[in-house]
Ligand SMILES: Cc1cc2nc3c(=O)[nH]c(=O)nc-3n(C[C@H](O)[C@H](O)[C@H](O)COP(=O)(O)OP(=O)(O)OC[C@H]3O[C@@H](n4cnc5c(N)ncnc54)[C@H](O)[C@@H]3O)c2cc1C
Ligand SMILES: Cc1cc2nc3c(=O)[nH]c(=O)nc-3n(C[C@H](O)[C@H](O)[C@H](O)COP(=O)(O)O)c2cc1C
C-alpha cells in the first residue's frame with residue numbers, strides 16, 4: 001500500500017539533461033517493485049500548483065544511514081519540475097508512493113530486452129536488478145534525442161549483458177531511434193520478453209516490433225495525471241482487458257505498466273466507439289462540452 | 294496504512310457534530326463528488342469513516358466511458374476537468390462500491406447524474422433501501438437530452454422537475470440535496486426552485502465552466518475544449534453563492550464546497566451558512582486533505598473559544614443571532 005510521507009531532500013544531482021532527486025521518505029522502499037512511481041506535491045503548502053507530479057522510481061533504499069530513501073530522475077518541463085529542480089538538501093517535499101502496477105517478472109530464467117527512451121530509462125535500472133537476481137540475461141536499448149538525454153549509459157553498460165545506444169543526432173551510439181535497432185537486438189539476443197518505458201510513440205513502435213515476433217512485451221505508459229492515486233479519472237487510455245473488452249482504464253492504478261498488445265495506441269486520446277460505456281446516442285456530443293465535470 | 298488525524302498536543306474539545314436535514318454526521322467535513330471515487334483509494338491514506346461523509350462520484354444508469362483525453366489542465370490555484378462522468382453504472386456501483394463503504398462504517402452520500410428526468414428516477418429507485426446510504430446528492434449540472442443538451446441546473450423548471458421526481462422516489466428519511474451550478478445568473482432563484490420542489494438541502498457549488506488554450510499546439514488544452522474549473526481559484530465565488538442562498542433560505546441546510554484546502558477555508562463556508570463542507574480538488578495533491586482540514590478546523594474553533602461547530606454555522610450572516618464571542622476572546 002502506498003504511503004504519504006513528508007519527505008526531505010537528501011541529495012540533488014545533475015545527470016546530463018536531468019536532475020536526480022533523492023528524498024528521505026520512510027515506507028516507500030519496503031513495498032516498491034520496479035515500474036512503480038511516486039506522486040510529488042510541488043510548491044509547498046500554499047502552492048498555486050494543486051496537482052501531483054508523477055515520476056517513475058529509479059532507486060530505493062530501505063534503511064540507509066538516515067532512513068528509507070526514494071530516488072527519481074526528472075526533466076524540467078514546466079513550473080512544477082522547475083520548482084523541484086530548485087530544491088536543496090533538507091528542503092521538504094511531500095511524496096506519495098509507491099504507486100501503480102509494476103512490471104511482471106518472468107517465472108523462469110529468461111532473456112529480457114529492456115528499451116528506454118530519455119528519462120524512461122530511469123525506472124529500468126531496478127528492473128535490471130530484479131531480473132538479474134532471478135538469473136535472467138538482460139540486454140538493453142537506450143535512446144534519446146541527444147547524448148545528454150540518454151540517462152545512465154555507463155551504469156547500463158555495467159549492469160547488462162549488452163547495450164545499444166541510439167541518438168537522433170548521432171552524438172552517442174547509432175543515429176536514429178530505438179525502434180531502428182530493436183529488431184536486430186531481439187534477433188541477436190533471442191529475447192523471450194521485452195520491457196519498455198518512454199514516450200508513447202516509442203512504446204507503440206516497440207510493442208509492434210515485439211508483437212510481430214510473438215514476444216511478450218510490457219510497457220510503462222505516461223499519461224497526464226492530476227492525482228496519481230486513482231480518484232480523478234484524468235489519466236485514462238483505451239486498454240483491452242482479458243475479456244477482450246476495451247475500457248478507458250486509469251493508468252495510475254491499473255497501469256502504468258500494461259501489456260504492449262493491450263494498449264490501443266492508435267486510439268489514445270480518443271474514446272473508441274467499441275469501448276465499454278462509449279457514447280451510444282449522440283448524447284455526449286450534443287452536450288455543451290465541460291458542462292458535466 | 295491507517296494514519297490518524299494529527300492532533301495538537303492539547304486536544305481541543307470541540308463538538309464537531311453537524312446535522313443535514315435531520316441526519317446527524319459526526320463532523321462537517323466530507324469528500325466532494327468526483328474527487329474521491331467511491332472512497333476505496335483514499336482509504337489507503339486514512340479511515341474514510343472518520344469523515345462526516347463520503348460523497349461518491351456521480352453515478353449514471355449505465356456504464357460510461359467519459360470524454361477523450363487530455364481531460365485536465367492545471368490553472369493558477371485550480372484546475373479544469375472534462376471527465377465526462379466516466380463510471381461503472383449504478384448496478385456495478387451498488388454491487389461493489391456502496392457495500393464497501395457500508396462495511397467500513399462510512400456514511401455514503403451518493404451522487405446521481407442523468408440525461409433525463411426518467412434516468413434520475415431510475416437511479417433514485419435503485420438506491421431505495423441501499424445499505425450505508427445516508428443521503429442523495431443530485432448532480433443537476435448535466436445536459437438534458439430532451440432539451441438540446443441544456444443543463445438542468447441552469448433552468449429553474451428543469452432543476453425542479455428532476456428534484457421533485459427524485460424526492461418522490463426516495464425514502465423519507467434519506468435527504469435529497471440538489472447540487473447547484475454557479476454558472477447561472479441568479480443562483481438564489483434556482484436554489485428556491487429546488488427547495489420548493491422538495492430538496493431537503495443544497496450542495497454548492499459545482500465547477501465553473503472555463504477553458505485554457507495551449508500556446509504550443511495553438512489549440513484548446515482539453516480534448517473537450519471547455520471544462521469545469523475547481524480549486525481555491527473558485528473559492529470566493531463559491532462562498533458568495535453559499536452566502537447569498539443562506540441569507541434568503543436560512544433554514545435550508547447547505548453542503549458547501551469550492552476550493553476548500555485548509556481548516557480556515559472550511560470555517561469560512563460554515564460562517565457563510567454551510568452546515569458542512571466538501572473537500573474536492575485539494576485531495577489531488579494531498580490525499581489526506583479531508584482529515585487534515587478536519588483537524589485544522591477543530592483547532593481553529595478551539596483557538597476561537599468555540600466549542601460547537603453548530604455555533605458557527607451562518608455566524609457571519611447578520612440574520613442569525615450572534616453569540617458573544619468577542620468577550621470570550623478577550624478572556625483568553
Ligand atoms: C507514471 C509516470 C511516470 C513519469 N515519470 C517521469 C520521470 O521519471 N521523469 C520525468 O521527468 N517525468 C516523468 N513523468 C512526467 C512528469 O510527470 C511531468 O513531466 C511533470 O508532471 C511535469 O510537471 P510540470 O509542472 O513541470 O509541468 P506542467 O505542464 O506545468 O504540469 C501541469 C500538470 O500536468 C501534469 N503533466 C504534465 N505533463 C505530464 C506528463 N508528461 N505526464 C503526466 N502528467 C503530466 C502535471 O502532473 C501537472 O498536474 C512521468 C509521468 C507519469 C504519468
Ligand atoms: C476531476 C473532478 C471531477 C468531478 N466530478 C464531479 C461529479 O462527478 N459530480 C459532481 O457533482 N461534481 C463533480 N466535481 C465537482 C466537485 O464535486 C466540486 O463541486 C468542485 O470541484 C468544487 O470543489 P473543489 O474546489 O473543492 O474541488 C468534480 C470536480 C473535479 C475536479
Ligand code: FES
Nearest residue numbers: 228230232233252
Ligand atoms: S491520475 Fe487521478 S485517477 Fe489517475
